Amino acid sequence: MAPPYRRSCLTCVKAKRRCEFSSGPCKRCTNKNLSCSLNRMDHHENAPPSDYATDDDIREAQWLATLTRGQNLDLDIQWPEFDQNIVPGEPPTDQTIDVDNIFTTTAEPPKNDTQSPxxxxxxxxxxxxxxxxxxxxxxxxxxxxxxxxxxxxxxxxxxxxxxxxxxxxxxxxxxxxxxxxxxxxxxxxxxxxxxxxxxxxxxxxxxxxxxxxxxxxxxxxxxxxxxxxxxxxxxxxxxxxxxxxxxxxxxxxxxxxxxxxxxxxxxxxxxxxxxxxxxxxxxxxxxxxxxxxxxxxxxxxxxxxxxxxxxxxxxxxxxxxxxxxxxxxxxxxxxxxxxxxxKQWDAAMEGAENDDLEELGIIILASMKGVNVCSWVGKANLGRWGLAKKCITGD
Structure with missing residues (x-):
């Protein structure tokens, strides 16, 4: 069924002419023996039956705007082909990954205490x-x-x-x-x-x-x-x-x-x-x-x-x-x-105290030993090294 705000048949909409559709075929379609209907009858049968922009249309336009923003956009980017064999539920690995929300996860934590590698x-x-x-x-x-x-x-x-x-x-x-x-x-x-x-x-x-x-x-x-x-x-x-x-x-x-x-x-x-x-x-x-x-x-x-x-x-x-x-x-x-x-981190850092390291040393320590180094850096340094939330809440 056509939405209540449509007042023109599809043929007149396509021809950009005024339509006199009321309860039956309009005069133009009758004179030219054309199919007169408010419902979409072309090859886009499954498309939303509306001549107005849908929410999907608006989102697509906004997405395209982000791609073409700026006067000097380099259009020679080599984009990968879409993989038709992606299994639903698998994590995204293509160029559409949302970097801004890359640290947010909706997955439930494992029920056991042992984390996978x-x-x-x-x-x-x-x-x-x-x-x-x-x-x-x-x-x-x-x-x-x-x-x-x-x-x-x-x-x-x-x-x-x-x-x-x-x-x-x-x-x-x-x-x-x-x-x-x-x-x-x-x-x-x-x-x-x-x-x-x-x-x-x-x-x-x-x-x-x-x-x-x-x-x-x-x-x-x-x-x-x-x-x-x-x-x-x-x-x-x-x-x-x-x-x-x-x-x-x-x-x-x-x-x-x-x-x-x-x-x-x-x-x-x-x-x-x-x-x-x-x-x-x-x-x-x-x-x-x-x-x-x-x-x-x-x-x-x-x-x-x-x-x-x-x-x-x-x-x-x-x-x-x-x-x-x-x-x-x-x-x-x-x-x-x-x-x-x-490669020789453990041997080289033997005897190091928590105030011997600055930012670079701390992130290398965390990447090699894990972020659960809270007891080593000391409570006073948790916020300084971005570890406070992890150590206090376990997030």
Whole structure:
């Protein structure tokens, strides 16, 4: 039965003519021997019998708008073909995954107390990804995050870092009214950065560009906007190519001696040189970790674990957070450095206390040992490391 608000037959609607339909065939259809009916009789027999936009039509239009938002949309995205053999109830693994709600689950918890390996790893990965999402805001508020030292660009700030800072600050103020402007600014800055030739950059330029792109990737991968996420996925090979080149440079950069007691200050690298070298190591490690956690959330497996195990960094918080040459000198003399190769984490971190680690060390600890490290970090540090809800509620 036609809805009560339809006053024209389908033939007149299609011809865009005024219809005189009342209780029988209209005059136009009678004169031309046409079928006159309010019900849809064409090949779309199962479609909703209405000439007005349905809720599904509106939702589809909104979805298409998100795909075509912005003037410079890259339409060369290689979208996967729809898999007709998907079994209902299986978790989504294609490009339609909702990143914004990726941490929300409606599944009931298992009745037994033993978690499956996939649940255990998922719990760790989601914790790490949540912490990663705080890095852009952390950079705006502190001028530092686990892979950017606040004194690294004190004397000369590259354009890539300035752009990333302004973009992250703008993103922090995002709301429904300015969302389009924020997204367009983010896309434009990321696109201009990716267009640069990484092979012609100096080490310092490559470091700044990789750090800026890493911030853009975090914003775009976890925002939930499908266009931003597609752009980030397209830019991933560039980020990893830059990270590979930066890794080659970092192996040639100086590191502090393992034993601070035998330190010869005359031949030791300066604090600023070490900050640059350590920033390279941490940036490379964060690039690989971001690729790994996103791969796990999207496909269910980590595709870079073997590479991550070979990477290293200095885990001692007092050394990384040192604000001056003097404080850094004192820290490397007084405290154990904890220069860690990820594969040898347990041996390298022997004797570590909860105040020896900062953000990067904590998320690596959680990813390797599980998020149930509450008793080790101490009650006072639960909120600081994003563990308070997990430890108190068990969520």
């Amino acid at each position: 996939s649940c255990i790893f998922y719990e760790r990965v989601t914790y790490v990804s949540r912490q990663f999402r705080t890095y852009p805001a952390m950079f705006v508020k502190r001028g530092q995050n686990p892979f950017i030292h606040r004194f690294l660009y004190e004397q000369n700030t590259p354009l890539a870092i300035s752009d990333a800072m302004s973009c992250c600050a703008l993103y922090e103020g995002k709301n429904e009214c300015n969302e389009l402007l924020v997204f367009n600014d983010l896309s434009s800055k990321a696109r201009n950065l990716v267009a640069r030739n990484g092979f012609s950059m100096t080490t310092s330029d490559l470091l700044a560009s990789t750090q800026a792109l890493l911030l853009y990737q975090i914003l775009r991968l976890f925002d939930g906007d499908i266009r931003l996420r597609a752009e980030a996925e397209n830019a991933e090979p560039v980020m990893m190519a830059w990270a590979e080149r930066l890794l080659g440079f970092s192996k040639q950069l100086p590191a502090i001696p393992e034993d601070g007691s035998s330190l010869d200050m005359e031949i030791t690298t300066s604090w600023r040189e070490w900050v640059c070298a350590e920033s390279c190591r941490r940036t490379v490690l964060t690039c690989y970790m971001l690729q790994g956690i996103y791969s796990f959330l999207k496909f269910g497996y980590d595709n870079v674990a073997a590479q991550i195990y070979k990477l290293s960094f200095t885990a001692q918080a007092r050394i990384w957070n040192a604000p001056s040459q003097y404080v850094w000198d004192e820290a490397i003399k007084k405290y154990k450095h904890f220069q860690v190769t990820i």
